Amino acid sequence: MNTQAHPSPQFFMTAPASCPYLPGQVERKVFTHLVGQRAPEMNDILTQGGFRRSQNIAYRPACESCRACVSVRILADEFQPTRSMRRVLAANEDLVGREYPAEPSTEQFSLFRRYLDSRHTQGGMSEMSVLDYAMMVEDTHVNTKIIEYRLRNEGDGWRSPPSGQLVAAALTDIMADGVSMVYSFYDPSLEARSLGTFMILDHIRRTQAKGLPHVYLGYWVQGSRKMAYKTRFLPQEHLLNQGWTLYEPPASDELR
Structure with missing residues (x-):
């Protein structure tokens, strides 16, 4: 019987770069490769943990001075x-x-x-x-x-x-x-x-x-007009420090 454990993914950091969403901010990302037989399982786990996929890379923001990027998922069965x-x-x-x-x-x-x-x-x-x-x-x-x-x-x-x-x-x-x-x-x-x-x-x-149950929309960036549309699809959850948390929209947004 083969008792060898599956290798854990290796994570890397990008160099600092200008943020494409918020002027004056600097972004960094943590990323890993999604390859091999375990890629679907890892994609599920990482997406649920706030990562996004681009080709065979899973990444998430790891900015030192900003936490504006928030993972969003729609509660499809309640929508x-x-x-x-x-x-x-x-x-x-x-x-x-x-x-x-x-x-x-x-x-x-x-x-x-x-x-x-x-x-x-x-x-x-x-x-x-x-x-x-x-x-x-x-x-x-x-x-x-x-x-x-x-x-x-x-x-x-x-x-x-x-x-x-x-x-x-x-x-x-x-x-x-x-x-x-x-x-x-x-x-x-x-x-x-x-x-x-x-x-x-x-x-x-x-x-x-x-x-x-879920439709993952990627990141909502507070303060970015380009990302404002994502909070219209309710109910939805945002990934915060305490885990996936029900988003409470401003009262003016609820009936749009």
Whole structure:
């Protein structure tokens, strides 16, 4: 009988760098590699402990002077959409969402580039090539899917795959206690559809259908307008010093 213990993951620290969310702040990250047979198990444990995945790396902030980044997860089985969220769902009833293995395509990359060129002209992802995109999608040792959202064409009720225009996509990890939205992007010209909100709502529905409790949204950064949308999906928990804690929103936010 082999009694050798599984090797523990090794953790490393990045060098200090400018924070992409809060001006004047410096960020550092602790990270480890997610490889081998234990990668899915480790991804579950680390995500529940506040880590995020990027390719085969799991990381979390380890900043010396700031604790603004807070891990967020939606309680999917208790979630009820607000009036504005129901309007978003209604506005996107003509979309077909299908889940596929994590494989890149030229069509995905074209949409991804349009999204970056419109929304993220600065930062580490702005110069990503088609090969960089392929690595982002394929370089995973965990249960990762890509969910494509297409405009419904006649016959898409039975046709597989659907044939309509690709308007959004989400790279998503399937875990033992829910799903983690690794990265999502959409057609920036369809702003009226609120596709970012729609994809989160669709992930909540998918998580409910799987009978799982959580949708992990990554980090909410207090003081960053770009991250403010994450606290709209209630109820949700934030990972604080005492563990996962129910978030209490300001009274003005509860009925939006």
